[in-house]
Amino acid sequence: MADRLAELAGHLRQDARIAGSHLLLTVLGGSIYLPPTVRKLIYRRAGAPVESPPGFGFRFAGRPANLRVGPDVYFNQRVFIEAVGPVVIGSGCAFGMEVMVVTSHHELGTDGRWSIEATGRGVTIGDRVWxxxxxxxxxxxxxxxxxxxxxxxxxxxxCRSGGVYAGVPARRIRELVPAQAPPRA
Structure with missing residues (x-):
C-alpha cells in the first residue's frame, strides 16, 4: 500500500509540473494578450535561449532549455513545438499556421512492441527556412x-539547401534559384 501511495504521489508531482509548465509556456507564452517582448521574456526566464518571440496560440511541450530560436523568426498562429530533444531554429525563418515540430520518439522492438518511454531525437532547422x-x-x-x-x-x-520540399514524406520537388547580388554601379 505504501508503495502504491508513493507511486501516486510521484504521478501527482509530475502532473503538477506539466500543468505549471503548460500554464507558463503555452497559456501565457502564447497569449494574444501579451506583447511579443513579454512572451519572449517568459521563454528566456524558463531557460529557453530564444531571440524571437513565439506567436499567438503558440503551444509548447518538453524542456525549455531544449528550444533555441535565432533572430528574426516568425511564428504564425498555433505553432506547436515539442522539445523532448533539442530543437534548434536558425535566423530569418517563418512558420505557417499550425506547424508541428516533434522530437519524441518511441523505439520499436523486434517483437513489434513500442517502448512507452519516449526518447528525444533533435530537430535542426537552418537559416531562412519557410x-x-x-x-x-x-x-x-x-x-x-x-x-x-x-x-x-x-x-x-x-532537406538539403536550396530546394522546395513537399509531400508525405517530403521530397525535393524544385530547386530554388540563389539570390543574385545587385549589379554594381
Whole structure:
C-alpha cells in the first residue's frame, strides 16, 4: 500500500509540473494578450535561449532549455513545438499556421512492441527556412539553410539547401534559384 501511495504521489508531482509548465509556456507564452517582448521574456526566464518571440496560440511541450530560436523568426498562429530533444531554429525563418515540430520518439522492438518511454531525437532547422501551414517536422529531421517546406508536408529526414520540399514524406520537388547580388554601379 505504501508503495502504491508513493507511486501516486510521484504521478501527482509530475502532473503538477506539466500543468505549471503548460500554464507558463503555452497559456501565457502564447497569449494574444501579451506583447511579443513579454512572451519572449517568459521563454528566456524558463531557460529557453530564444531571440524571437513565439506567436499567438503558440503551444509548447518538453524542456525549455531544449528550444533555441535565432533572430528574426516568425511564428504564425498555433505553432506547436515539442522539445523532448533539442530543437534548434536558425535566423530569418517563418512558420505557417499550425506547424508541428516533434522530437519524441518511441523505439520499436523486434517483437513489434513500442517502448512507452519516449526518447528525444533533435530537430535542426537552418537559416531562412519557410515552413508552410500544417507541415510536420518529425524527430531527427534536419532542414538546411534556404529551404521551403510546402504546406502539409511531413519531413522525416534531411532537406538539403536550396530546394522546395513537399509531400508525405517530403521530397525535393524544385530547386530554388540563389539570390543574385545587385549589379554594381
Amino acid at each position: 515552413v508552410g501551414a500544417r507541415a510536420m517536422i518529425l524527430p531527427g529531421a534536419v532542414v538546411e539553410d534556404d529551404v521551403v517546406i510546402a504546406a502539409g508536408a511531413v519531413v522525416t529526414g534531411r
